[in-house]
Amino acid sequence: MAKLNREKAEKKIKALREKIREHEYKYFVLDDPSISDAEFDQMMQKLIKLEADFPELITEDSPTQRVGGEVLDEFKKVEHSATMLSLDNAFDKRDLRDFDNRVQKNLNGEDYQYVVEHKIDGLSAVMRYNNGSFELGATRGNGEVGEDITKNMKTIRSLPLKIEEKAEMELRGEIYLAKSEFQRLNEERLENDESPFANPRNAAAGSVRQLDSKIAAQRSLSILIYDLISHSEREFETHLEVFSYLREQGFKVNWHQSAADIEAVIEICEKWQEEREGLDFEIDGLVIKINNLALREKLGSTARSPRWAIAYKFPAQQKTTKIKDIEISLGRTGALTPTAILEPVELAGSTVSRATLHNEDEIKRKDIRVGDTVLVQKAGDIIPEVIKVIKEDRDGSEKEFKMPENCPVCGSEVIRPEGEAVSRCTNISCPAQRKESILHFVSRDAMNIDGVGPALIEQLLNNNLIEDYADLYFLKQSHLKDLERMGEKSSQNVIEAIEASKEREFLRVLYALGIRHVGIGAARILAKNFDSIEQIKEATAEELEDIDEIGPVIAESIVGFFQERHNRDLLSRLKQAGIRLEKENTAENEKFLNGQKFVFTGSLNNYTRSEVKDLVEKAGGRAVSSVSSKTDYLVIGDNPGSKYDKAKQLGVEILSEAEFKEMIEKK
Ligand code: AMP
Ligand code: ZN
Numbered sequence: 001m002a003k004l005n006r007e008k009a010e011k012k013i014k015a016l017r018e019k020i021r022e023h024e025y026k027y028f029v030l031d032d033p034s035i036s037d038a039e040f041d042q043m044m045q046k047l048i049k050l051e052a053d054f055p056e057l058i059t060e061d062s063p064t065q066r067v068g069g070e071v072l073d074e075f076k077k078v079e080h081s082a083t084m085l086s087l088d089n090a091f092d093k094r095d096l097r098d099f100d101n102r103v104q105k106n107l108n109g110e111d112y113q114y115v116v117e118h119k120i121d122g123l124s125a126v127m128r129y130n131n132g133s134f135e136l137g138a139t140r141g142n143g144e145v146g147e148d149i150t151k152n153m154k155t156i157r158s159l160p161l162k163i164e165e166k167a168e169m170e171l172r173g174e175i176y177l178a179k180s181e182f183q184r185l186n187e188e189r190l191e192n193d194e195s196p197f198a199n200p201r202n203a204a205a206g207s208v209r210q211l212d213s214k215i216a217a218q219r220s221l222s223i224l225i226y227d228l229i230s231h232s233e234r235e236f237e238t239h240l241e242v243f244s245y246l247r248e249q250g251f252k253v254n255w256h257q258s259a260a261d262i263e264a265v266i267e268i269c270e271k272w273q274e275e276r277e278g279l280d281f282e283i284d285g286l287v288i289k290i291n292n293l294a295l296r297e298k299l300g301s302t303a304r305s306p307r308w309a310i311a312y313k314f315p316a317q318q319k320t321t322k323i324k325d326i327e328i329s330l331g332r333t334g335a336l337t338p339t340a341i342l343e344p345v346e347l348a349g350s351t352v353s354r355a356t357l358h359n360e361d362e363i364k365r366k367d368i369r370v371g372d373t374v375l376v377q378k379a380g381d382i383i384p385e386v387i388k389v390i391k392e393d394r395d396g397s398e399k400e401f402k403m404p405e406n407c408p409v410c411g412s413e414v415i416r417p418e419g420e421a422v423s424r425c426t427n428i429s430c431p432a433q434r435k436e437s438i439l440h441f442v443s444r445d446a447m448n449i450d451g452v453g454p455a456l457i458e459q460l461l462n463n464n465l466i467e468d469y470a471d472l473y474f475l476k477q478s479h480l481k482d483l484e485r486m487g488e489k490s491s492q493n494v495i496e497a498i499e500a501s502k503e504r505e506f507l508r509v510l511y512a513l514g515i516r517h518v519g520i521g522a523a524r525i526l527a528k529n530f531d532s533i534e535q536i537k538e539a540t541a542e543e544l545e546d547i548d549e550i551g552p553v554i555a556e557s558i559v560g561f562f563q564e565r566h567n568r569d570l571l572s573r574l575k576q577a578g579i580r581l582e583k584e585n586t587a588e589n590e591k592f593l594n595g596q597k598f599v600f601t602g603s604l605n606n607y608t609r610s611e612v613k614d615l616v617e618k619a620g621g622r623a624v625s626s627v628s629s630k631t632d633y634l635v636i637g638d639n640p641g642s643k644y645d646k647a648k649q650l651g652v653e654i655l656s657e658a659e660f661k662e663m664i665e666k667k
Contacts, residue, residue, distance in 0.1 A: 009054050013062075016047045020063040034390050036375060037284065038316030041089060064304060075147035075211075078138040080126060081170060082229055085143065086304055087287065087311040093266050096288070099310045100262035103290065103299065106307065112295055114259040115239045116268045119285040119311050120224055121201050122176025123208055125153065127225075130168045134161045139208065152208055155217035158252040165249055167233040173225035174254070177204040178280045181220045195365065198387045199318075199377070200282050222281065226254040238291045247645075255642065258291060269312045271639070275603060276314065279641065285313040314348075318377045320390060321345040323370055326357065326401050328408050332436030333516050334425040336403065336414060338363060340374070340386055347378040355384040359421045360403050367391075369398035407432070431461055434468060437514045441469035445520050445610075446512035447501040451494045459483050469512075470570045472498050473577035506583045507614075509533075509574075515561045517554045520610070525549045526558075528617070532582035533571060537562045593621030597630060601644055602637030604657050615664050627652060635660045 051058050090096045128136040137153030138146040177200040186196035197203035207219040228242045236242050247253050259265045290296050290308040299307040325341040338357040355376050357363050373393040378384040403423050412427035438457050442449040460466045465479050480491035511523035529547050530536045544555035598616050613623040627646045634647035635655045
């Protein structure tokens with residue numbers, strides 16, 4: 001980019017600073033950002049660049065010259081013993097190599113090594129220990145002065161309140177809310193008619209800022225420690241040494257890996273960009289630090305950030321865009337689901353042009369209108385979601401959304417039953433519903449019938465060859481041959497694929513039925529507790545609710561399913577067709593693993609997580625998510641997480657993926 005002239009640059013710098021200050025206030029002080037982190041980062045990068053081009057324009061009050069925002073006054077203020085700096089950002093390989101070049105130059109040929117850590121997307125905290133006790137916990141605040149959150153931090157279970165070390169020391173770490181905990185919390189909030197949090201970071205911030213520590217205690221915050229700032233009695237040579245010392249003292253330390261040079265660092269960054277979704281907490285990048293502490297001293301810091309560290313930021317998962325329209329699609333239960341049609345944006349490496357809006361209430365709660373500018377988020381395989389509306393951007397031309405009164409497919413009346421969030425088409429033979437329920441039946445996790453796709457299902461329905469999924473099993477090749485794009489060969493393939501699906505396990509059949517609220521997880525639980533469809537059909541809602549993981553909503557839905565005459569008829573036709581409506585004979589297998597508990601960590605090469613779960617359970621074992629003294633085996637894939645350390649500590653038997661494979665296949 002060509003250099004701007006000075007006058008233009010000055011104007012631009014001023015405008016950028018004002019914007020950044022405004023957003024800094026919203027982000028850091030109010031915890032209520034109106035733009036995405038990536039957009040904010042971009043503004044900051046622009047300002048840094050402009051100031052580098054015109055160093056004479058740098059002022060003391062520029063956002064690039066100071067750290068963070070202002071302090072809220074609800075909590076006691078705490079002056080930090082050392083300023084809590086920001087980190088410089090790197091967005092690609094080139095930035096990382098540039099950083100490395102600067103380090104190399106500043107160290108005059110001295111040898112150095114890096115340590116790479118997760119950059120946890122939470123809130124940084126400083127902790128003081130003295131006499132073996134946790135004395136003080138504080139937020140970062142503006143970097144110089146933070147807030148005393150000792151009481152709230154004491155509710156963090158993984159933070160030891162007592163340690164062996166008697167010396168005075170200060171640590172830093174990141175407070176965050178696990179993804180699973182975030183989900184649980186939001187479900188709870190929705191049930192209580194409270195508005196859900198936008199993301200785990202905001203939820204953690206809200207919890208840390210609770211004046212009532214009892215509320216904070218219910219939120220199950222977590223913390224990972226990543227730095228030792230001072231120690232009254234010991235000197236350390238390297239960051240790795242610090243980590244092992246902290247771990248010895250009983251702290252939960254941040255994941256880290258050493259890297260001999262910047263190319264090794266880049267490899268680690270690329271790997272985690274792929275694998276971040278596997279973690280139960282959000283990371284927005286990695287932090288790269290010099291391992292040798294004397295060299296850190298030598299490199300020093302600027303006013304804003306240390307010269308011995310840099311944050312590598314992953315591509316954005318949140319961005320703002322516009323809602324062009326709201327479309328209605330019909331699900332297999334006749335539910336009308338609104339979907340936002342977006343101006344396409346690049347998110348986490350793919351183009352996003354649709355986002356789910358869930359239901360009418362959700363649209364009302366977020367006050368989403370056609371024409372609105374919204375913050376959208378995409379994480380991994382999850383369907384893109386609208387996080388919030390940027391109301392400042394409205395100009396009055398936005399249109400409120402209304403649920404249609406008639407089904408967009410069959411024209412029948414749409415009703416929304418009392419107490420339900422979902423509007424439904426009232427026509428039980430609505431073609432859209434039928435199509436969706438058949439699509440669900442043949443899907444991969446259900447009966448996995450290859451070759452029966454949306455186009456074929458539509459043709460079969462339109463030609464009255466089938467009415468529901470059970471009818472698939474009574475199709476003959478002669479029925480198919482005359483359909484569009486259906487020759488001899490492909491019609492034969494379809495018939496064979498349908499035939500082959502008769503071998504699907506009980507659990508898959510249960511899921512395929514499409515009972516409302518019975519996803520693959522609930523199906524798995526049902527399959528564990530019942531031996532046949534017949535047994536489930538006989539169960540009362542109370543009996544179903546007696547199962548730990550089954551709540552009243554699922555129970556009622558199951559009972560309701562079997563009450564419907566059409567569904568009973570469907571089942572008898574499935575039975576006639578020879579579908580597995582009972583558990584396969586697992587008596588022998590059950591003996592084999594006999595209730596032993598398995599935990600998995602790291603990425604596996606041969607199986608998906610869902611597959612290993614199936615395998616273990618089929619063999620009579622149990623797959624659980626966290627390591628405890630009751631765990632029998634930890635199976636480790638590539639790059640195992642903290643479960644590995646815990647298992648070692650507890651003496652849990654550890655299996656490689658190959659060992660697990662052998663064990664499960666030899667039975
Ligand atoms: P930034 O706010 O983007 O300048 O990044 C600095 C912040 O990253 C720190 O204040 C911490 O809250 C956070 N952070 C997360 N993980 C780490 C880590 N492993 N090391 C240092 N800082 C981290
Ligand atoms: Zn309809």
